[in-house]
Amino acid sequence: MWYLAELYVAEARRLAGFDNSAWDYTDEARRILLTKVNETLVNDARPPSESVESGSDGGLVDVPVPRLLLSMTPLLLACAVSYILNLDLISQIFVSSVRTFVQLSIVGFILVPIFQAGAEHWYVVAGYVLFMCLLAAREGSARPKYSFRGQFLCVLAAILSNVVLVSLFAFAIIIRPTPVYDPQYVIPICGMLLGNCINGIALSLNALLTSFVEQQPEIELYLSFGATKYEACSRLLREAVRTGTMPTLNSMAVIGLISIPGMMTGQVLGGSPPQEAARYQMLIMYLIAICGFGSILSIDWVALLVAFDKDHRLRGERFTKRAGPRRSIFYTVRSCCSSMCNWWPTRVQGYKTVDPETTSNAGADTQTKVSDLTSPDPVDLAPNRIHVTVLNAAPNATKVLTVDRVNRSVPLEAGSKETRVLFADFGVTLRAGEIASVTGPSGAGKSQFLRLVAGLVPLDCGDLYLGDERRSAMRDMTVWRHKVRYVTQYKIDTPGTPTDFAAQISSLNVAKSTSGVPTADEVIAETRQLISAWGMSRSSVDKEWKELSGGEAQRVIVALAIASKPQVLLLDESTSALDLESKLRVEKSVESYAREHGAAVLWITHDDEQISRIESAMTSA
Numbered sequence: 001m002w003y004l005a006e007l008y009v010a011e012a013r014r015l016a017g018f019d020n021s022a023w024d025y026t027d028e029a030r031r032i033l034l035t036k037v038n039e040t041l042v043n044d045a046r047p048p049s050e051s052v053e054s055g056s057d058g059g060l061v062d063v064p065v066p067r068l069l070l071s072m073t074p075l076l077l078a079c080a081v082s083y084i085l086n087l088d089l090i091s092q093i094f095v096s097s098v099r100t101f102v103q104l105s106i107v108g109f110i111l112v113p114i115f116q117a118g119a120e121h122w123y124v125v126a127g128y129v130l131f132m133c134l135l136a137a138r139e140g141s142a143r144p145k146y147s148f149r150g151q152f153l154c155v156l157a158a159i160l161s162n163v164v165l166v167s168l169f170a171f172a173i174i175i176r177p178t179p180v181y182d183p184q185y186v187i188p189i190c191g192m193l194l195g196n197c198i199n200g201i202a203l204s205l206n207a208l209l210t211s212f213v214e215q216q217p218e219i220e221l222y223l224s225f226g227a228t229k230y231e232a233c234s235r236l237l238r239e240a241v242r243t244g245t246m247p248t249l250n251s252m253a254v255i256g257l258i259s260i261p262g263m264m265t266g267q268v269l270g271g272s273p274p275q276e277a278a279r280y281q282m283l284i285m286y287l288i289a290i291c292g293f294g295s296i297l298s299i300d301w302v303a304l305l306v307a308f309d310k311d312h313r314l315r316g317e318r319f320t321k322r323a324g325p326r327r328s329i330f331y332t333v334r335s336c337c338s339s340m341c342n343w344w345p346t347r348v349q350g351y352k353t354v355d356p357e358t359t360s361n362a363g364a365d366t367q368t369k370v371s372d373l374t375s376p377d378p379v380d381l382a383p384n385r386i387h388v389t390v391l392n393a394a395p396n397a398t399k400v401l402t403v404d405r406v407n408r409s410v411p412l413e414a415g416s417k418e419t420r421v422l423f424a425d426f427g428v429t430l431r432a433g434e435i436a437s438v439t440g441p442s443g444a445g446k447s448q449f450l451r452l453v454a455g456l457v458p459l460d461c462g463d464l465y466l467g468d469e470r471r472s473a474m475r476d477m478t479v480w481r482h483k484v485r486y487v488t489q490y491k492i493d494t495p496g497t498p499t500d501f502a503a504q505i506s507s508l509n510v511a512k513s514t515s516g517v518p519t520a521d522e523v524i525a526e527t528r529q530l531i532s533a534w535g536m537s538r539s540s541v542d543k544e545w546k547e548l549s550g551g552e553a554q555r556v557i558v559a560l561a562i563a564s565k566p567q568v569l570l571l572d573e574s575t576s577a578l579d580l581e582s583k584l585r586v587e588k589s590v591e592s593y594a595r596e597h598g599a600a601v602l603w604i605t606h607d608d609e610q611i612s613r614i615e616s617a618m619t620s621a
């Protein structure tokens, strides 16, 4: 290269009229030299055919529209694979490809006047960036499986605040174009920030909202042991943030080695030196990473605030499931064709057609069932069908729990504004050592009653007392839940072992700030002792929750609840998965816990014999 340069310098000097023997290197000679060297290097690096096509200016090889359309044809293969594997992606591939073509074609045209006007007026650039933020917020908020009211505005706020902050940092401090709002810099870079924000927000928000709805038992398990909303969701929050940030962090890890990203490719193709393009790319990646991270944290924080009320209760009813993917024109056309001509293959998932001839009986059956479900017997919706019976009245003992005329209603149907009263003016008083059975038909509201007492669901009116302490006067609901333990009827399905769980509940804020709370070692030692008395191996608490059978997990969680020493124990069908012998052993332990610790127990059961057994054991003791 230097040899070539030497030759050009000599030639340049000759053309400029210098005497080569004097060899004085002027600016003019340097300019001619550099121009010539560049032209030669660019043309030498290209195959002869390209050199001809790209012309003598060394710019991009032009891709005419027919060839651009030709580049879309391999996607037909993807459609064929989607059809064969029944992936139901044909519509999405088609719509995405057309959108890419149309949107980029439009943007190619509108950017020219925006760049011209934006170079003079900052508000043109700001307006266009705001427009991009609105579109980004729409896309980001439309993708998650579940949504909440005001989700679009929350996503917009998260995106806007982070993009504005990162842009100020990038353009005012790092890049410093002139003017600082130069649209040639601001618009493409903001576009890249927004593109990554959408993906991060959609992935993270989807993971978090899905957890709030579908992992409700896990969250409420922690809440029922006195966790705050942050403590109850910490694992799910961590996972959601990781899910959102992982694509960017992964691409940063392989950038340059495996992938040459779009911006760098564009700059190199546009004629920029690769080193300069690489520096810009590094800068963009750092900006994308911080902007994406900030937006994900912001929106997850907002989602957490929406999901819980001030008493750290999970409000699952605030989320609604999307009806399905947005309907595309392709879908509409296909559905019309399908219903009119019945020619569209029925094997594509979600669009199966039913032959009325062959399925008439099945259809009749289904209809009967559906009508049964949609018009429930009014008797099933009557309030106050639950019965609380104190099995061993101890009128002289101190009051432990007072439920004072509480009401609870739930939506008649999911998402409906109409409500159904489960119980009204409902009350009970339990004294130290008393056990009460909670009975009633399925769906009457027994679990809702126990969850209300535990402070996991709100009450419409009335109040609760623990001794003389009024619940509505308590500033911190976690303190109440630490003393009133609800044992769920669901099988525990959280990652980790019961030993890990004991360590987690012993390190909750409420446990650390309360005196006399058993340590993790004490909890786990007593749990081992109890489960061994109930016919299980002591080492069962070292197995993963998911490795325990339904009956084993049920015994372990009851043992953990007893070992954490609550004042009120709320058992929701806690022995339903056990054989008779195991049931008897658990009953005995619960009875002695109530007697020895002066605790009150509310026990939901459908087993009349169990009620008689507990009643006779407690009254004869």
Ligand SMILES: Nc1ncnc2c1ncn2[C@@H]1O[C@H](COP(=O)(O)OP(=O)(O)OP(=O)(O)O)[C@@H](O)[C@H]1O
Pocket: 316, 317, 410, 411, 422, 440, 441, 442, 443, 444, 445, 446, 447, 448, 449
């Ligand atoms: N979050 C909720 N939103 C709307 N309705 C709910 C909600 N939770 C429970 N319900 C409804 O409240 C009613 C009472 O539910 P609950 O679980 O308390 O019944 P249950 O008496 O414990 O029944 P089972 O004996 O079958 O466990 C049911 O009809 C249920 O569909």
